[in-house]
Amino acid sequence: MGKIKVTIDYKPLEIEEGTTVLHAARQAGIGIPTLCYFQLHDMGIENNPGGCRICVVEIEGRRNLAPACVTVCTDGMVIKTNTIRVLNSRRTVLELILSNHPADCLICAKSGNCELQTLAHRLGVRQIAYQGEQSHFREDRSPSIIRDIDKCIMCRRCEMMCNEVQTVGALSAINRGFDSVVAPAFEQDLIKSPCTYCGQCVAVCPTGALTEIDHTPEILRALADPTKTVVVQTAPAVRVALGEEFGMPVGTIVTGKMAASLRRLGFDYVFDTDFAADLTIMEEGTELLGRISAFLAGDKDVKLPILTSCCPGWVNFLEYNFPNMKDVPSTAKSPQQMFGAIAKTYFADKINVKREDLIVVSVMPCLAKKYECQRDEFKVDNDPDVNYSISTRELAALIKQANISFHELPDEDFDNPLGESSGAAPIFGVTGGVIEAAMRTAYELFTGQKLEKVDFIELRGLEGVRKATIKMGDQDIHIGIANGLGNARKLLEMVNKGEADFHAIEIMACPAGCIGGGGQPLHHGDSSIIKKRAAAIYEEDRNKPIRKSHENSYIIKLYEEFLGKPCNEKAHHLLHTHYFDKSTVIEGTVDVENN
Amino acid sequence: MAYIKLVESSLKTIKDICASFGYRKGDLINVLHKVQGALGYLSAETQEAVAKELGISAATVYGVVSFYSFFTMKPKGNHPISICMGTACYVRGAEKVVNEFKKQLGVEIGETTEDGVFSLTCLRCVGACGLAPVVTVGEKVYGHVVPDGVEGILNEYK
Ligand code: SF4
Ligand code: SF4
Ligand code: SF4
Numbered sequence: 001m002g003k004i005k006v007t008i009d010y011k012p013l014e015i016e017e018g019t020t021v022l023h024a025a026r027q028a029g030i031g032i033p034t035l036c037y038f039q040l041h042d043m044g045i046e047n048n049p050g051g052c053r054i055c056v057v058e059i060e061g062r063r064n065l066a067p068a069c070v071t072v073c074t075d076g077m078v079i080k081t082n083t084i085r086v087l088n089s090r091r092t093v094l095e096l097i098l099s100n101h102p103a104d105c106l107i108c109a110k111s112g113n114c115e116l117q118t119l120a121h122r123l124g125v126r127q128i129a130y131q132g133e134q135s136h137f138r139e140d141r142s143p144s145i146i147r148d149i150d151k152c153i154m155c156r157r158c159e160m161m162c163n164e165v166q167t168v169g170a171l172s173a174i175n176r177g178f179d180s181v182v183a184p185a186f187e188q189d190l191i192k193s194p195c196t197y198c199g200q201c202v203a204v205c206p207t208g209a210l211t212e213i214d215h216t217p218e219i220l221r222a223l224a225d226p227t228k229t230v231v232v233q234t235a236p237a238v239r240v241a242l243g244e245e246f247g248m249p250v251g252t253i254v255t256g257k258m259a260a261s262l263r264r265l266g267f268d269y270v271f272d273t274d275f276a277a278d279l280t281i282m283e284e285g286t287e288l289l290g291r292i293s294a295f296l297a298g299d300k301d302v303k304l305p306i307l308t309s310c311c312p313g314w315v316n317f318l319e320y321n322f323p324n325m326k327d328v329p330s331t332a333k334s335p336q337q338m339f340g341a342i343a344k345t346y347f348a349d350k351i352n353v354k355r356e357d358l359i360v361v362s363v364m365p366c367l368a369k370k371y372e373c374q375r376d377e378f379k380v381d382n383d384p385d386v387n388y389s390i391s392t393r394e395l396a397a398l399i400k401q402a403n404i405s406f407h408e409l410p411d412e413d414f415d416n417p418l419g420e421s422s423g424a425a426p427i428f429g430v431t432g433g434v435i436e437a438a439m440r441t442a443y444e445l446f447t448g449q450k451l452e453k454v455d456f457i458e459l460r461g462l463e464g465v466r467k468a469t470i471k472m473g474d475q476d477i478h479i480g481i482a483n484g485l486g487n488a489r490k491l492l493e494m495v496n497k498g499e500a501d502f503h504a505i506e507i508m509a510c511p512a513g514c515i516g517g518g519g520q521p522l523h524h525g526d527s528s529i530i531k532k533r534a535a536a537i538y539e540e541d542r543n544k545p546i547r548k549s550h551e552n553s554y555i556i557k558l559y560e561e562f563l564g565k566p567c568n569e570k571a572h573h574l575l576h577t578h579y580f581d582k583s584t585v586i587e588g589t590v591d592v593e594n595n
Numbered sequence: 596m597a598y599i600k601l602v603e604s605s606l607k608t609i610k611d612i613c614a615s616f617g618y619r620k621g622d623l624i625n626v627l628h629k630v631q632g633a634l635g636y637l638s639a640e641t642q643e644a645v646a647k648e649l650g651i652s653a654a655t656v657y658g659v660v661s662f663y664s665f666f667t668m669k670p671k672g673n674h675p676i677s678i679c680m681g682t683a684c685y686v687r688g689a690e691k692v693v694n695e696f697k698k699q700l701g702v703e704i705g706e707t708t709e710d711g712v713f714s715l716t717c718l719r720c721v722g723a724c725g726l727a728p729v730v731t732v733g734e735k736v737y738g739h740v741v742p743d744g745v746e747g748i749l750n751e752y753k
């Protein structure tokens with residue numbers, strides 16, 4: 001593509017043909033404000049309805065102001081982004097939005113992190129000139145997400161995420177004019193929709209219209225209860241993002257400070273989901289090898305490709321959309337649930353605490369985990385294996401409430417026996433990591449030889465769909481990887497049509513995997529944040545003395561003392577699950593009239 | 596599995612209409628028009644069935660149904676009452692007529708009386724401006740309607 005010349009705010013600029021005014025301005029260091037526009041650069045995610053008109057600019061020779069996000073530059077264009085006319089128009093647009101917006105900032109869950117609030121501050125709005133009627137929708141509380149759509153500004157980012165990126169289709173713009181908001185079909189609650197609770201709508205909502213269910217009050221209560229022993233587990237992706245909430249540089253690894261802060265909060269045992277990730281590899285890897293070996297031995301009934309099952313958002317998606325494949329994924333539970341099952345049996349016995357007096361809390365980058373830990377199959381006599389799951393954001397809120405100066409904390413270690421992990425565990429937090437971790441172990445078990453090069457670079461990257469072939473001895477293993485549910489759909493449709501010959505497929509519901517999860521600090525559309533978190537995850541892996549799950553000494557001990565062998569009956573009972581058909585069937589009933 | 600139940604003949608109607616449009620997602624509005632024409636209204640179940648046939652989400656279908664005022668999710672009454680709200684009718688007092696109907700029937704625009712006898716909708720100009728304000732009940736057209744005449748019209752159908 002050719003180059004063209006434009007002038008923005010008196011600054012001459014050479015840009016690629018086809019660049020929008022918004023991006024041209026960014027190249028010149030001029031940040032035009034946006035609301036509906038949203039992009040995750042390099043990740044194929046863009047919301048571009050040109051609807052809010054907060055981004056208007058003046059273009060010489062044009063009578064009307066033009067929205068920068070959808071206006072493509074032409075050669076010689078002279079653009080002004082800060083004339084009086086532009087500033088007034090921008091403020092008017094914002095005041096109109098604010099006139100139908102509850103001014104709840106003091107008590108809003110998004111306060112301090114809300115793009116609408118930031119914009120009102122930036123544009124210096126000191127009064128709302130228009131007194132509008134306010135809409136009143138009912139609040140919808142699902143197991144993971146709160147929808148408070150009186151705060152919806154109709155940017156439609158969530159709709160784009162849910163429908164185009166995730167292809168779930170739980171949300172749509174409804175009604176018209178004043179009453180228009182984004183909602184599930186028939187304005188029903190999210191729980192009645194095919195929502196997977198991936199939380200990607202929450203991750204992109206600029207306002208407090210979509211937030212997570214807050215479990216911090218329950219946790220504070222449990223911590224204050226002297227009859228309860230409270231243990232906590234932290235997912236891999238949390239440690240590379242939590243620091244952002246305290247203003248630390250993006251990509252800072254805060255594993256040690258996080259463990260210290262949890263101890264200061266009063267948790268009795270500070271454990272690590274990474275331990276359970278190693279355990280997952282033992283179970284899932286064994287299952288994978290079992291299926292591949294059976295397949296190679298000519299067993300026609302064996303179900304291949306094996307699909308990973310550690311992402312509950314993806315499991316929900318499968319149950320709604322691909323019920324015919326519900327016997328295909330690995331039956332291994334997610335690391336969160338494996339941890340819960342082991343904590344409430346093996347560990348509870350060890351410390352001599354009754355199951356009902358042990359509270360298991362998980363800190364997750366994920367909102368689907370809130371739903372997952374409430375599933376009936378993960379309860380024993382109505383007592384959940386994991387009592388509460390909070391997001392990275394909620395943990396940050398807890399730390400702030402408890403007067404802990406995060407920066408000044410020393411680096412501390414996790415407790416044992418459920419705190420030790422290999423380098424194969426942290427990489428669960430990034431797309432491709434689960435299957436890489438599985439290959440490290442499967443390779444050695446399959447070939448009986450030591451794996452010299454533990455880094456499977458060919459499995460890494462952030463592209464939505466990836467394919468790779470790994471050699472295990474003489475055997476080629478074909479691997480598919482998808483992140484984002486729309487990409488998962490593409491891969492599964494290939495498999496359903498018999499167009500692919502994968503042995504194993506890894507699927508993560510969130511773009512880039514859990515590092516981009518719905519419970520993470522908000523990235524506000526800056527994809528460099530996600531890339532830095534990914535780099536930090538691999539650094540965490542490299543820093544570990546042990547890089548393979550089956551070499552984790554506490555895992556070895558767990559099997560020796562308690563479980564026996566991977567995938568045996570006891571392991572199946574505690575660490576494996578099954579999936580349900582949640583699709584909708586439309587059924588014709590007998591005509592009343594014809595009877 | 597979740598089951599959505601629809602009368603067999605309605606389901607067949609929906610399937611036939613979707614097939615007649617070649618299951619084109621782009622024809623959603625036309626499909627919904629035809630389905631409403633055939634079944635009288637678009638229930639949630641009907642919308643789910645249309646969604647399934649066209650391979651789109653129920654949320655998308657509902658988004659369209661809730662956007663256009665000519666789609667209705669409630670069954671029409673035996674005697675559907677429509678009041679023209681075109682400019683001519685409006686300036687000649689159609690709004691007062693609407694309010695009188697609402698009062699007498701105890702329903703809002705777009706609703707049906709509990710006994711299922713009457714339903715109330717508003718229309719854009721029906722092209723009978725000489726008769727403004729215009730009200731139709733079923734096929735029958737009433738011209739120059741005033742609030743005091745509303746009771747008389749309703750009595751014809753009781
Ligand atoms: S719910 Fe949030 S993301 Fe969705 S349209 Fe409303 S403001 Fe935008
Ligand atoms: S959580 Fe995911 S599936 Fe559910 S509405 Fe949001 S984007 Fe859609
Ligand atoms: S990718 Fe990770 S954060 Fe996202 S839904 Fe799955 S497990 Fe949760």
Ligand code: FES
Binds near residue numbers: 035056068
């Ligand atoms: S950001 Fe450009 S129109 Fe909304």
